Amino acid sequence: MSKVKAITTDAPTGGVVFGDFELPDPEHYSAKLKTIYSGICGTDRGMVAGSLSFAYNPEGYRQMVLGHEGLAQVLEIEKNNFGIKPGDYVVPIVRRPGKCVNCRMGRMDNCTDGNKHEAGVTGMHGFMRGYFYDTPENLVKVQDKGMFDVAVLAEPLKNVEKAFEVFDKVSERSIFFNDYGTYEDKKAVVIGTGSEAFLFSFFAKDYGFDTVLTNRHPIPDLKKGMVDMIGAEFYDYTMDMDKIAEGGIDLLIDTSGHPGTIFKFARKLNNNGIAILFGTNGKAPPTGVDGSDIDYIIEKNITLLGSVDGARNHYFMALEHLRKWRYVYGDRMKEFITKKISPSDIDIFTNKPENEIKTVIDWSRV
Amino acid sequence: MSKVKAITTDAPTGGVVFGDFELPDPEHYSAKLKTIYSGICGTDRGMVAGSLSFAYNPEGYRQMVLGHEGLAQVLEIEKNNFGIKPGDYVVPIVRRPGKCVNCRMGRMDNCTDGNKHEAGVTGMHGFMRGYFYDTPENLVKVQDKGMFDVAVLAEPLKNVEKAFEVFDKVSERSIFFNDYGTYEDKKAVVIGTGSEAFLFSFFAKDYGFDTVLTNRHPIPDLKKGMVDMIGAEFYDYTMDMDKIAEGGIDLLIDTSGHPGTIFKFARKLNNNGIAILFGTNGKAPPTGVDGSDIDYIIEKNITLLGSVDGARNHYFMALEHLRKWRYVYGDRMKEFITKKISPSDIDIFTNKPENEIKTVIDWSRV
Amino acid sequence: MSKVKAITTDAPTGGVVFGDFELPDPEHYSAKLKTIYSGICGTDRGMVAGSLSFAYNPEGYRQMVLGHEGLAQVLEIEKNNFGIKPGDYVVPIVRRPGKCVNCRMGRMDNCTDGNKHEAGVTGMHGFMRGYFYDTPENLVKVQDKGMFDVAVLAEPLKNVEKAFEVFDKVSERSIFFNDYGTYEDKKAVVIGTGSEAFLFSFFAKDYGFDTVLTNRHPIPDLKKGMVDMIGAEFYDYTMDMDKIAEGGIDLLIDTSGHPGTIFKFARKLNNNGIAILFGTNGKAPPTGVDGSDIDYIIEKNITLLGSVDGARNHYFMALEHLRKWRYVYGDRMKEFITKKISPSDIDIFTNKPENEIKTVIDWSRV
């Protein structure tokens, strides 16, 4: 047994502790890693608040190390097919496969039987600790130094990569493109203005969509600046629904998890329109869906699709996209990280900073 | 101008008349057809009742000839690429293309801008008349004599063909198959027990699904016999929800258009599950959809897809499937046509016969 | 150890023996089957002739039981998810999975690393024996009695099902359909007039293709009658190349394995044309392929695809297709089986009957 500095919770009861946590030393291991950054997201806060009933501690443990978004440096690693060497920076994969047909082909994000685990969430210790052990196939290499300050976004971005993979497939059910085979005059509307909403917007914009972010309130200047930077638009839907819906919506992306909002916008989808449901908010109140809503979905050949998680290739592609954006947008990409804190600042789990896009724990400040 | 025996309505106001209807004689035409059978479906009844607000008369007309399900015989036809000759039996296509990118490639079922027309429904005279004129690309040849008594089902079946085409595409978003690459132990649940529900069930069964039909009441013996014939099962969901949902649902097909029922069953979908929304009932009351429903759709990678209409290839494939079923199930396939009536029996539009699967107008009885 | 009547060879050396063969009795087994029919194909004859260098005996054996095409009856079987019960007729699957990513998902036909086995061909005893043991996931149920006389064709047909699955996928690289979204005026040319060529032709015709079979000699009346039955055409390409190539070829299917013939026809492919390479003839002489051939393939966006074997779902679908054809074409489908012989008639492996489509061993004549 060894002691490691770690941030732990008791799932699904909640609570959060920073301190020495005792973990067994593996007899054999294929990779040892030092944690560099940990990102904090709504799931972490939900677990600390005790509101995520699906979370559970690893077998035999009364605490679970938190943390699923991260960047780590390789201390030791065995020879591997992924070109990862000691000293490299890597992003660890969150979800670990079970034995179903999807997991067996590396697509644990599409796990059929639910017997997968997620680091820091369901039955497996997370990455909010000084160091950890892992295997090469669960580590994705960061290509160059310029990205270390944004690579922690690879984990949230991998969800977007997977969602767009599903969009690519589903949109083949008809010709979704315009008359010239592009998305250039198609409209994507992203509900929400958090980190996932922005990553979805970056993506939609790269595809060529006229991209609109929306929320039920105005956004601070930092976020407005980021909207401008990528050439998107923002509207407060309580004020400007008409502008958002003008010409109809072709691709709707929800990061709010709020049924009332989702269906308000779904009723603006064009023929062959697609809605990606991504944001979850289990406690959101019900909205009424009636016969005419179902009619609308049918008569217009509309698809609503839920998408969760992402697999190794999505992390890989996320890092490629971050690489591009890091260079194209320059230091402004760093504005995504709105705050860096020390591991001991566990207040962060109960007090979300105003205007947060992404708060990151810097493990060098331990 | 010529007079033709026809069944007309005034869309969207409603009403129904049988009698001589005056239509201009075309100067040139590429095909002249004699109507053999016309099928009657809920859309026809909805138009007669005046409850389908989207229906409208052809430009310049105060009446519209009803009828979109049909079988006709070719009286005259120009040389064509589809091998259709005088004397052949054909099924006419309902929806006619506009100018959008989907219509331009023969996929008016996926019309982007809504500028298509539908025979007997939206701005175009239907097939409930003694004879009509058309063009070869809108006629699909019936392959053999044995099918004349069921070919009228090609029109409703083409919707099922298209819906399964969409299912095939969408299900590629993950491995939907079992461990052995088949659907054999996957469960399909079809909500409804009308003609479309049965056609969906025939299809699901051919795919290999364990297939369950369900409704909120028991079904008559004729229908029960048909369920047995294809090796499916039926359960009244007000009594046996547990049996229906045992092991979860992989493919849900709704023909009811009832949101409360749809979401009741959607909550039983397995991971990667797909729901095909097909049945419309614009006046169905609302059901509450809350945050946990959205959560469920996301965490399980679920897809809900609306599917309407079908294109030429779906008619073509529908006839191939009917051909198979006509032979495999023998004369029992004829039980699908629960009643044949004369064109003058227009009561049928306001009084649905008990235990109807499909009522057909026989134009030889004019 | 038990003795079973079997037809064996010594792979890859060759030879053929009918007689008692000694095999160990399994301690536990999940299914015991009685062989009803065995089909004979070119691979069997190639093994007997000693010309298939890739064939090998099962580990520890100096002989291998031949036979990969078959129909069997279940004597005993454990409870299973495929609805197979004692007394049922089944088709056993030929190829058995290794551990690669394709095999792990039931797609051993796409085996990545080559570590699969094939009954009666590579390292696994085949089905030309009185009885054998197997597991339910390797057995595919025959749906009804009417098919027992043609079900032995499921094995060769499953190859066609898989090849068309690949065609379906590959043809999505562009719009392969005509202006109306069908294959109705597209031309498929099938090189060869053996059993696989006919099964491909049945399939192409069902898709709607104008279908032409061709060979370098005329065909006997029985085969000509079958061509007419399905509405296809036959031309001797040494005489009527112009008629075959008129309007160009959209889908080329080769069952000859002869490079000179393949490229002769490939040069007639239309834009976006696809060639399915299926027939193998390892000893066929070379043909010259030059820069202009490569140019042609590129400028016309042509795809040449090899396709081998098929998986469980292809057997399943093959049986569905045979069921249809058995009924639609009636007893004429039985003409596919040109000869039934006794297991002791091992001459059949060295003397191919004139005008053979498919010769079948009837194990009731043992």
Add this chain to the structure above:
Amino acid sequence: MSKVKAITTDAPTGGVVFGDFELPDPEHYSAKLKTIYSGICGTDRGMVAGSLSFAYNPEGYRQMVLGHEGLAQVLEIEKNNFGIKPGDYVVPIVRRPGKCVNCRMGRMDNCTDGNKHEAGVTGMHGFMRGYFYDTPENLVKVQDKGMFDVAVLAEPLKNVEKAFEVFDKVSERSIFFNDYGTYEDKKAVVIGTGSEAFLFSFFAKDYGFDTVLTNRHPIPDLKKGMVDMIGAEFYDYTMDMDKIAEGGIDLLIDTSGHPGTIFKFARKLNNNGIAILFGTNGKAPPTGVDGSDIDYIIEKNITLLGSVDGARNHYFMALEHLRKWRYVYGDRMKEFITKKISPSDIDIFTNKPENEIKTVIDWSRV
């Protein structure tokens, strides 16, 4: 009529002239553009040499303006859906649609009937002139200033984008990925070391492939440096075939058009391997393809696919990729442009500079 400085040829006879060329002034036009750069490729040289028999002058002309690779600046433009304004830099699209089903949906790269035109190649004046007129849907906007020096590569890169789109589709015929759902230990081999070969290599590397470029001779330091920059490898296949083929090839990309080389490498493809045929060399000598080659393609489920041209979306994506590479690789991306010349330096069409990757005409030097 107006005179414009232009580089012309007489297709298909050949020859090249720089000087004033008389063209009619359009009565109405939607965009007027000033040429900034023109790229020179093998097709231009082939036309000048008179070796491309498929090239032809615009109707009514005895000369054709050369040039299909280009960057232009918008002088005037009507309001459009693509966000293009006066002053913007754009890449003009080469191929212009005919009326076939693929052209009608903006996919003239997949033209079914061959009735398309290509600027500077088949029946349409090219972009090697001081200014030209065009329409917005044929112009693709360059996103930022940093790219002006490499945007001329968008035209050759769009071919690579399209080829990989086809690869993405075709590779779905089986699981092409490794056990973890990525390409990371899959091998791509690119035959050739010209500009297209490099663009393919950049792309393969971004996908995660172990990427090898090869040729029949060593390459100069500049090219070797570029290979190293992207983390690929180069081997002279006359010396190191073993190293290239070690572990087999998963994706083969040919830019040579040389059949002997193509089949030499095709015989090293792994199961489910894919060969993209891209390079054309109509005069390349024949190679012998025999029965065992066809066998190999079949038994291994191999696909050989020709791919030509690309559509609007491929230009769009090409610019996105160039944007990324321009920033990630910095000024080294400029090394792709090995020479900039004046329009009057028409020697370039008959004398290819040693070590050329891409030579570009700078129209400011007119």
